[in-house]
Amino acid sequence: MKTIKIDVVNGMKAVIIVDKITHLKSNKQYTYVCIGSEAIATTMKMDDVLDLING
Numbered sequence: 001m002k003t004i005k006i007d008v009v010n011g012m013k014a015v016i017i018v019d020k021i022t023h024l025k026s027n028k029q030y031t032y033v034c035i036g037s038e039a040i041a042t043t044m045k046m047d048d049v050l051d052l053i054n055g
Contacts, residue, residue: 007042
Protein backbone atom coordinates (compact mmCIF):
# COMPACT_ATOMS: atom_id res chain seq x y z
CA MET A 1 0.00 0.00 0.00
CA LYS A 2 1.67 3.20 -1.21
CA THR A 3 1.34 6.42 0.75
CA ILE A 4 2.46 9.99 0.10
CA LYS A 5 3.14 12.81 2.55
CA ILE A 6 1.94 16.27 1.58
CA ASP A 7 2.24 19.63 3.31
CA VAL A 8 -1.16 20.89 4.38
CA VAL A 9 -2.09 24.52 4.91
CA ASN A 10 -1.69 24.63 8.69
CA GLY A 11 1.99 23.67 8.45
CA MET A 12 1.42 20.01 9.22
CA LYS A 13 1.82 16.98 6.97
CA ALA A 14 -0.90 14.63 5.81
CA VAL A 15 -0.26 11.01 4.91
CA ILE A 16 -2.52 9.86 2.12
CA ILE A 17 -3.01 6.36 0.71
CA VAL A 18 -2.48 6.71 -3.04
CA ASP A 19 -5.16 4.12 -3.92
CA LYS A 20 -7.80 6.20 -2.13
CA ILE A 21 -7.17 9.40 -4.16
CA THR A 22 -10.03 9.96 -6.59
CA HIS A 23 -8.86 13.19 -8.25
CA LEU A 24 -6.74 16.31 -7.97
CA LYS A 25 -7.87 19.92 -8.42
CA SER A 26 -5.91 23.13 -8.29
CA ASN A 27 -6.31 26.86 -8.35
CA LYS A 28 -3.71 29.64 -8.17
CA GLN A 29 -3.15 29.17 -4.45
CA TYR A 30 -3.72 25.50 -3.58
CA THR A 31 -3.73 22.00 -4.96
CA TYR A 32 -6.55 19.83 -3.62
CA VAL A 33 -6.03 16.10 -3.18
CA CYS A 34 -9.52 14.64 -3.23
CA ILE A 35 -10.66 11.38 -1.66
CA GLY A 36 -14.25 11.03 -2.77
CA SER A 37 -16.01 14.19 -1.62
CA GLU A 38 -13.30 15.11 0.89
CA ALA A 39 -10.59 17.52 -0.28
CA ILE A 40 -7.25 18.14 1.41
CA ALA A 41 -5.66 21.48 0.49
CA THR A 42 -1.91 21.65 0.04
CA THR A 43 0.37 24.55 -0.85
CA MET A 44 2.46 22.19 -3.00
CA LYS A 45 2.30 22.54 -6.78
CA MET A 46 0.20 20.05 -8.77
CA ASP A 47 3.34 18.75 -10.53
CA ASP A 48 5.05 18.06 -7.18
CA VAL A 49 2.02 16.11 -5.94
CA LEU A 50 1.94 14.10 -9.17
CA ASP A 51 5.67 13.36 -8.82
CA LEU A 52 5.04 11.99 -5.32
CA ILE A 53 2.15 9.84 -6.55
CA ASN A 54 4.06 8.49 -9.55
CA GLY A 55 7.42 8.40 -7.77
